[in-house]
Structures are given as structure tokens and as C-alpha cells.
Amino acid sequence: MTDFIVLVDKEDNLLGKEEKLSAHKQGKLHRAFSVFVFNSKGELLIQKRAKDKYHSARLWSNTCCSHPVTQDTKKEAKARLKEEMGFSCDLKEAFSFTYKIEFSNGLTEHEFDHIFIGKYDGPVNPDKKEAMDYKWVSVKDLKKDIKKSPDKYTHWLKLCLDKVISS
Numbered sequence: 001m002t003d004f005i006v007l008v009d010k011e012d013n014l015l016g017k018e019e020k021l022s023a024h025k026q027g028k029l030h031r032a033f034s035v036f037v038f039n040s041k042g043e044l045l046i047q048k049r050a051k052d053k054y055h056s057a058r059l060w061s062n063t064c065c066s067h068p069v070t071q072d073t074k075k076e077a078k079a080r081l082k083e084e085m086g087f088s089c090d091l092k093e094a095f096s097f098t099y100k101i102e103f104s105n106g107l108t109e110h111e112f113d114h115i116f117i118g119k120y121d122g123p124v125n126p127d128k129k130e131a132m133d134y135k136w137v138s139v140k141d142l143k144k145d146i147k148k149s150p151d152k153y154t155h156w157l158k159l160c161l162d163k164v165i166s167s
């Protein structure tokens with residue numbers, strides 16, 4: 001995990017860097033990535049964020065996500081996938097989008113989020129400091145559970161899942 005994040009404008013042009021917690025307290029737009037890995041059965045690997053995360057702790061989310069600090073977002077997404085979930089696979093960038101959500105703890109997630117999609121069928125070995133649990137789930141079942149219990153899932157997962165599926 002990095003101590004700073006890359007600030008960007010609405011076109012993802014670099015504006016500078018800022019200490020991560022400070023940027024989240026001020027709600028500054030910053031670069032991020034989210035990885036969605038599917039197996040050969042079409043199931044999505046989701047993780048339950050660790051209890052010590054500074055926001056969205058204990059919520060189910062996509063396979064992994066983070067904040068890149070270089071211009072090579074794809075390379076950083078692949079590296080973070082290995083660090084966080086214990087495996088590597090090819091990733092392709094599907095799309096990007098911007099969102100903003102204010103949390104009850106005073107932090108704001110305002111991200112220009114690059115979405116990467118991969119395929120993988122091997123073992124998963126998550127870093128327990130990042131993910132307290134994981135599971136492979138059918139998209140149909142996931143969408144049904146999100147509709148039934150939206151508070152169990154991260155904001156960004158709910159925002160982009162439909163577009164990920166159609167990519």
C-alpha cells in the first residue's frame with residue numbers, strides 16, 4: 001500500500017501527488033484501478049475487504065483494487081493482484097469511470113477508476129491484511145444478493161458491475 005496517491009483531472013491527466021489519507025479527507029479526484037477476475041465457468045472472484053481498511057471494511061468487493069503511483073496502471077494492477085490475492089493472470093483494460101462517495105467516517109472516495117478484467121482458474125491465496133475472505137460467485141447470484149442486501153457491497157462494485165459484465 002502506498003502512502004500517497006496520484007491526483008488527476010476529469011480526463012485522467014496528472015495534477016500531482018498527495019498523501020493518501022489527506023486526499024480522501026478532502027475528496028480530491030485521484031487515479032485508481034479495480035480488477036475483476038472471472039473463471040472458466042463465468043464466476044467472478046470477489047473478496048471481503050479486511051476489517052482494518054480505512055473505509056468499506058468488511059464489505060464484499062471486486063477481486064482487488066488500489067491506487068497506482070506510476071503511469072503504468074495495468075502493470076500496477078497485475079502486481080497488486082499478485083500481492084493481494086496471491087495469483088497472476090493477464091488483464092485487459094475494459095473501461096474507466098469517475099465516481100464520488102462520502103463515507104460516514106468523514107472520508108470521501110473520488111476516483112477516476114480504470115477497470116481491468118482477467119480470467120483465471122487456479123488457487124487463490126489472499127493477503128489477510130487486505131481480504132478477510134473470498135469466493136467465486138455467479139454474476140446472477142451476485143446481482144440478486146446486491147439487490148437484496150446492497151449494504152454488504154462496496155459502492156464502486158455496485159456502480160460498475162453491469163458494465164463489467166457487458167465488456
